[in-house]
Amino acid sequence: MTTRPLVMFPDRRLSAVAAPVTAFDDALRTLALDLVDTLRAAPGIGITAAHVGVPLRVVVLELPDDPEPSLYVNPELVWVSEETERHAEGSVSMPGATEEIERPARVRLRYQDIDGTMHEEETGGLRAVCHQHEIDQLDGIFWLQRLSRLKRERVIKRYGKSRRAG
Template identity: 65%
Template sequence: MTIRPIVRYPDRRLAMPARPVTAFDDGLRELAADLLETMLAAPGIGITAPHIGVPLRVVVLELDARIGAQTYVNPAIEWASPEMILHREGSVSMPGVNDEVQRHARVRISYHDIDGAMHSEESDGLRAVCHQHEIDQLDGVFWIQRLSRLKRERLVKKYEKMSRD
């Protein structure tokens, strides 16, 4: 397991859609382990392969230490509730800044596990927000694109100032 360098905003790789995983092998297991180590060191609660410059559809989440980390390969949103919630979000690729983003309150996703078995999961609250946030990233949609132009510009200026200091 290796802590890998995190791609920082505004790196163009964060705006590129990730490719589906086709090989469920030791390379994928190593990538998932590296993602977990990198996320924990960041620190964060979710990370995608594009966050470390690997354009593959892999997400690692750890929302509850008792449950442990979960790896989602090729996740896709199958259904989203009409109800919306506001939740404060940020990114390991843009540390030190966050803002409220509107997301669906509940979602159902389909995904493969690390061995290639297909699964479905329904979630709400923080887990639903995380699924939407990370799947957006896999689609090349960085979280700040969900903010109004004014909020996004203010947040980027704040991040740039923090990065210079």
């Protein structure tokens, strides 16, 4: 297990669409373990392979109440609720920057596990937010794109100041 270097905003790789995983092999297992280590070192609650420069559809979530990290390979949203909620979001690729984003309150997703077995999961709350956020990232949509232009510019300005100061 290794902590991999993070791709930092505004790197263009964060705008790339990730390719589906087709090989469920030792390389995928190593990537998954490295993503867990990198997530914990960041620290964060969600990470994609894109955050470490690997353009594959792999997500790891480790939410506060989870007994262990959850791995999602080739996740896709198959349903979202009409009801919405607002949550603060940020990125391991833009540490310290957060802003509230409105998203569907519940989602259902289809994904594969580390062995390629297909699963479905329906969830709400923070886990639903994380799924939407990380699947956006796999689709080349960095979280800032969900903000109004004014809010996005303010977040980027604050982030730039904090990077120069620290």
